[in-house]
Amino acid sequence: MTGMDNRFRELAQTVPIPRPWDLPTYLNAVAAHRGRTITLLPVDTAILAGTGCGTGSGLWIAKHDSDVIAYGADTTEWHAEHIIVHELGHMLLGHGAESSRTEKSPTQTYAAIAGLLPSISPESIAHVLGRSDYESTRERDAETFADLVMLQAMRPQRRESLLHKTFFRDRR
Numbered sequence: 001m002t003g004m005d006n007r008f009r010e011l012a013q014t015v016p017i018p019r020p021w022d023l024p025t026y027l028n029a030v031a032a033h034r035g036r037t038i039t040l041l042p043v044d045t046a047i048l049a050g051t052g053c054g055t056g057s058g059l060w061i062a063k064h065d066s067d068v069i070a071y072g073a074d075t076t077e078w079h080a081e082h083i084i085v086h087e088l089g090h091m092l093l094g095h096g097a098e099s100s101r102t103e104k105s106p107t108q109t110y111a112a113i114a115g116l117l118p119s120i121s122p123e124s125i126a127h128v129l130g131r132s133d134y135e136s137t138r139e140r141d142a143e144t145f146a147d148l149v150m151l152q153a154m155r156p157q158r159r160e161s162l163l164h165k166t167f168f169r170d171r172r
């Protein structure tokens with residue numbers, strides 16, 4: 001876990017987590033860092049069942065020159081953001097197709113995805129990174145990454161937390 005903590009600290013320096021938290025700002029920062037635009041595609045969680053990773057509700061679709069994150073949107077805002085940040089974690093942690101060890105029959109998968117998500121044409125897809133593309137370590141790391149980002153996002157501003165600490169110290 002310490003390894004992931006360090007990794008997270010490095011990544012938070014390279015791509016700062018917005019304070020106050022704002023997902024679109026963070027998405028733009030990750031996109032700028034990678035030099036590829038990221039589009040969000042809200043879908044029914046049921047569509048991604050069996051394909052999506054993490055809790056089964058997120059899917060990173062790498063197109064030739066941009067990325068799409070499909071996510072189950074029929075949930076709370078916090079959970080939806082957690083799913084999206086989990087996928088961003090895969091991107092930032094370098095869990096892309098070039099480092100993936102599995103080689104499936106892509107055409108079939110892409111056709112299936114395109115069938116589920118009509119706004120995406122099979123020809124535009126370079127890779128789809130779903131559940132079966134990740135080893136459990138990568139899944140765990142992406143989940144830890146999302147946990148840490150969301151924790152940071154929910155944390156009160158530094159100033160407030162300092163006041164908070166002072167308040168409790170004085171009361172002892």
Ligand SMILES: [Zn+2]
Pocket residue numbers: 053054086087090134138139142
């Ligand atoms: Zn994942």
